[in-house]
Amino acid sequence: MENSLLSSYQLEIEEVLDDLRAYWLERDISRYNITAFSKVTNKGANIMFCCPSHEENNPSCGIERNYPYRWNCFGCGAGGSLVDLVKIAVGLTNELLGMQFIIKNYLVVSSSERKPIDIESILDGGNKKDRVRSLSEEVVLRYTKKRHSYIYGRGFSEHTIRKYEVGYDEATQAITFPVRTSNGLVRFIKKRFVSHKGFLNEKGIDKKDIVYGLYYILQAPNHITEIYLNESETDTMACYEGRLPAGAILGRILFIDQIRELMRAGIKTVNLFFDNDKAGVECSIKAYELISTHSAIRVNVVLYPNQQYGITDIEEQKYKDSNDLLKLNMLGSIKVIPYHEYESMIRIAGILDIEEIKTTKN
Numbered sequence: 001m002e003n004s005l006l007s008s009y010q011l012e013i014e015e016v017l018d019d020l021r022a023y024w025l026e027r028d029i030s031r032y033n034i035t036a037f038s039k040v041t042n043k044g045a046n047i048m049f050c051c052p053s054h055e056e057n058n059p060s061c062g063i064e065r066n067y068p069y070r071w072n073c074f075g076c077g078a079g080g081s082l083v084d085l086v087k088i089a090v091g092l093t094n095e096l097l098g099m100q101f102i103i104k105n106y107l108v109v110s111s112s113e114r115k116p117i118d119i120e121s122i123l124d125g126g127n128k129k130d131r132v133r134s135l136s137e138e139v140v141l142r143y144t145k146k147r148h149s150y151i152y153g154r155g156f157s158e159h160t161i162r163k164y165e166v167g168y169d170e171a172t173q174a175i176t177f178p179v180r181t182s183n184g185l186v187r188f189i190k191k192r193f194v195s196h197k198g199f200l201n202e203k204g205i206d207k208k209d210i211v212y213g214l215y216y217i218l219q220a221p222n223h224i225t226e227i228y229l230n231e232s233e234t235d236t237m238a239c240y241e242g243r244l245p246a247g248a249i250l251g252r253i254l255f256i257d258q259i260r261e262l263m264r265a266g267i268k269t270v271n272l273f274f275d276n277d278k279a280g281v282e283c284s285i286k287a288y289e290l291i292s293t294h295s296a297i298r299v300n301v302v303l304y305p306n307q308q309y310g311i312t313d314i315e316e317q318k319y320k321d322s323n324d325l326l327k328l329n330m331l332g333s334i335k336v337i338p339y340h341e342y343e344s345m346i347r348i349a350g351i352l353d354i355e356e357i358k359t360t361k362n
């Protein structure tokens with residue numbers, strides 16, 4: 001039963017590892033291995049990260065991106081199932097607790113089973129309190145007082161950094177991005193390390209009903225009805241810098257509650273502007289399916305410059321996302337085409353199995 005459950009969902013392993021790191025750092029034991037679960041690196045079929053069993057600076061642990069999510073360390077030989085990894089990180093004593101952790105945090109919130117968001121109960125602090133609680137504005141202010149040069153290196157102007165309330169947390173040496181709901185409540189602070197790739201995520205925060213950046217769009221003096229949809233907050237900021245209204249789904253999976261937020265905001269057209277890689281193309285195909293099933297929003301797709309439909313020469317991508325395009329002054333060279341045109345281009349290229357992507361569950 002456990003296996004069939006795991007096999008029918010696609011877990012975002014990078015996100016899981018970031019969560020596990022946050023759990024690990026909360027425990028005293030992390031003093032003895034401060035790097036465990038850090039330096040999460042995408043290596044295609046495998047995701048590399050620093051070993052929980054021995055301290056290291058170069059990640060030698062690998063975990064499969066897809067089911068059955070086995071992991072092993074090339075350095076010390078540690079390894080096992082995803083449940084084993086969860087047990088180590090969180091400090092759980094048996095398999096059942098490990099599996100329950102995965103179900104609670106990553107499986108039960110399957111989009112079709114979720115109830116519509118109830119703002120009143122959030123404000124009243126209903127039983128969903130822990131997952132959808134909001135932070136005080138003071139927390140945001142504490143971080144926005146500080147800056148780190150990293151954020152300027154990404155090509156953002158002072159205006160954009162202020163607009164998105166980006167700051168810096170000295171304690172964790174991470175850039176901070178407040179993530180607000182459409183109503184402006186601060187659900188959580190996303191933290192991105194400056195010294196290496198990776199995020200420090202708070203555990204158990206529900207973000208499946210948030211389109212990052214939508215709150216700022218709703219503040220605009222003119223009613224905006226068309227937005228670009230990115231994967232990450234820095235891509236959304238890059239679009240803003242390039243005068244393209246945008247929002248981010250905070251990962252590679254679009255959820256029904258996020259579509260609901262777009263509809264509530266009066267969005268009529270969405271231009272899918274995900275990363276310029278295979279996962280980004282798959283994300284576009286799935287996002288179109290979900291949006292067209294649940295709304296009347298028109299869907300277009302962004303074509304990157306000098307590049308064929310986001311699917312060829314995957315190793316040779318010159319621009320991996322909108323932030324890259326901004327840095328290289330190429331944001332003006334994108335092309336927006338209707339989704340159906342995009343899909344036929346992919347069919348002609350014959351590289352991806354569209355039907356399979358459409359029918360694979362997240």
Ligand SMILES: [Zn+2]
Nearest residue numbers: 051054073076
């Ligand atoms: Zn090891």
